Amino acid sequence: MPSTSCPPKQAFSKRTNPASHGMLLTFPPRSPDFPITSIIPPMDRLHTLHFLWLFSAAPVLAGYPIWWSLALGQQYSSFGSQPILCGSIPGLVPKQVRFCRNYLEIMPSVAEGVKLGIQECQHQFRGRRWNCTTIHDSLAIFGPVLDKATRESAFVHAIASAGVAFAVTRSCAEGSTTICGCDSHHKGSSGEGWKWGGCSEDADYGVVVSREFADARENRLDARSAMNRHNNEAGRATILDHMHLKCKCHGLSGSCEVKTCWWSQPDFRAIGDHLKDKYDSASEMSVEKHRESRGWVETLRAKYSLFKPPTERDLVYYETSPNFCEPNPETGSFGTQGRSCNVTSHGIDGCDLLCCGRGHNTRTEKRKEKCHCVFHWCCYVSCQECVRIYDVHTCK
Numbered sequence: 001m002p003s004t005s006c007p008p009k010q011a012f013s014k015r016t017n018p019a020s021h022g023m024l025l026t027f028p029p030r031s032p033d034f035p036i037t038s039i040i041p042p043m044d045r046l047h048t049l050h051f052l053w054l055f056s057a058a059p060v061l062a063g064y065p066i067w068w069s070l071a072l073g074q075q076y077s078s079f080g081s082q083p084i085l086c087g088s089i090p091g092l093v094p095k096q097v098r099f100c101r102n103y104l105e106i107m108p109s110v111a112e113g114v115k116l117g118i119q120e121c122q123h124q125f126r127g128r129r130w131n132c133t134t135i136h137d138s139l140a141i142f143g144p145v146l147d148k149a150t151r152e153s154a155f156v157h158a159i160a161s162a163g164v165a166f167a168v169t170r171s172c173a174e175g176s177t178t179i180c181g182c183d184s185h186h187k188g189s190s191g192e193g194w195k196w197g198g199c200s201e202d203a204d205y206g207v208v209v210s211r212e213f214a215d216a217r218e219n220r221l222d223a224r225s226a227m228n229r230h231n232n233e234a235g236r237a238t239i240l241d242h243m244h245l246k247c248k249c250h251g252l253s254g255s256c257e258v259k260t261c262w263w264s265q266p267d268f269r270a271i272g273d274h275l276k277d278k279y280d281s282a283s284e285m286s287v288e289k290h291r292e293s294r295g296w297v298e299t300l301r302a303k304y305s306l307f308k309p310p311t312e313r314d315l316v317y318y319e320t321s322p323n324f325c326e327p328n329p330e331t332g333s334f335g336t337q338g339r340s341c342n343v344t345s346h347g348i349d350g351c352d353l354l355c356c357g358r359g360h361n362t363r364t365e366k367r368k369e370k371c372h373c374v375f376h377w378c379c380y381v382s383c384q385e386c387v388r389i390y391d392v393h394t395c396k
């Protein structure tokens with residue numbers, strides 16, 4: 001009989017098993033793409049054409065992955081019920097197209113993961129001058145902002161690759177695909193008075209998928225590729241570092257005769273919070289060129305020797321960000337005019353900093369709210385509607 005009282009979640013850091021990193025390659029390849037004719041419903045064909053049209057009419061040369069647009073493409077929200085045309089997903093390099101065809105089943109989670117990363121980015125940056133805005137009618141979904149090797153680029157790469165690892169791991173544990181599942185290394189007694197049970201999330205698998213897919217285009221010998229690889233890996237490491245044990249008690253109520261535990265991923269918010277700290281403390285690098293047998297290779301070295309050099313868990317960048325105060329189509333800055341700011345805050349969300357010293361306008365806004373709510377026995381609540389007046393401050 002399950003009991004009602006459970007000990008608090010225990011936090012351990014999960015040691016990862018490097019030997020398992022090769023496992024992705026051992027799965028049998030999955031079925032190839034569906035043939036383009038006949039199966040595609042007319043709507044899907046329309047969407048695909050629209051995508052292709054965007055792609056050909058305005059060739060996009062973004063410094064970041066075009067396939068991130070998977071996160072915004074309406075047609076990918078119902079993956080699974082519709083055929084996925086790997087060859088028509090914009091911005092995939094050949095290795096990614098092969099991956100897509102071989103692991104078609106996990107493509108919905110890849111798209112979901114990028115979406116999760118972008119949503120978290122928008123949450124973390126909501127009160128800042130650059131707030132992670134995406135542009136829906138372009139395949140370069142962040143505009144030119146991320147073309148430069150800035151802190152913002154570092155953060156988005158890290159959170160997107162973490163999102164992919166996270167979403168793939170989650171969907172494996174939920175049993176939504178046949179090619180992956182729970183981490184089966186943990187069985188029987190733990191030797192610490194409890195038993196392995198439930199479904200341990202196999203974050204190593206998600207990390208391998210993210211590494212294979214998200215890093216596939218980062219194989220150039222230049223500095224930007226090195227930076228993207230580093231930040232992608234830092235994002236994924238955050239997931240592994242935040243794995244924790246969840247436990248449940250079984251037995252007569254109140255007792256904990258049998259305790260079962262399993263590895264679980266953190267809330268994605270914890271990943272976002274952690275990477276936001278890494279954004280604030282990101283390391284500025286300088287680019288060095290070496291002549292090697294494969295040709296000229298660019299590597300990154302910490303710019304300031306006074307500071308501690310970055311570890312593999314830190315974010316790195318080598319170009320300074322614009323200040324994002326004024327709109328500028330070249331840098332992709334939208335400016336902060338019209339943004340709402342917080343008059344009492346002295347931080348970056350405060351009117352002084354957010355409005356870049358231009359000052360702000362104040363207007364009042366009436367909002368209807370529920371109030372004087374009364375609970376009636378039994379069981380409903382009745383409320384009145386009140387109008388409350390708020391001051392809204394927006395940047396000049």
Ligand SMILES: *[C@@H]1O[C@H](CO)[C@@H](O)[C@H](O)[C@H]1NC(C)=O
Nearest residue numbers: 126131133334335336337339
């Ligand atoms: C983000 O910034 C854009 C451009 O300045 C603005 O239109 C949008 O409302 C902002 N979003 C939030 C959540 O503040």
Ligand SMILES: *[C@@H]1O[C@H](CO)[C@@H](O)[C@H](O)[C@H]1NC(C)=O
Nearest residue numbers: 342343344345346347349350
């Ligand atoms: C504005 O900033 C103050 C001080 O930092 C904070 O306590 C308050 O919650 C903020 N208000 C909003 C609406 O974010």
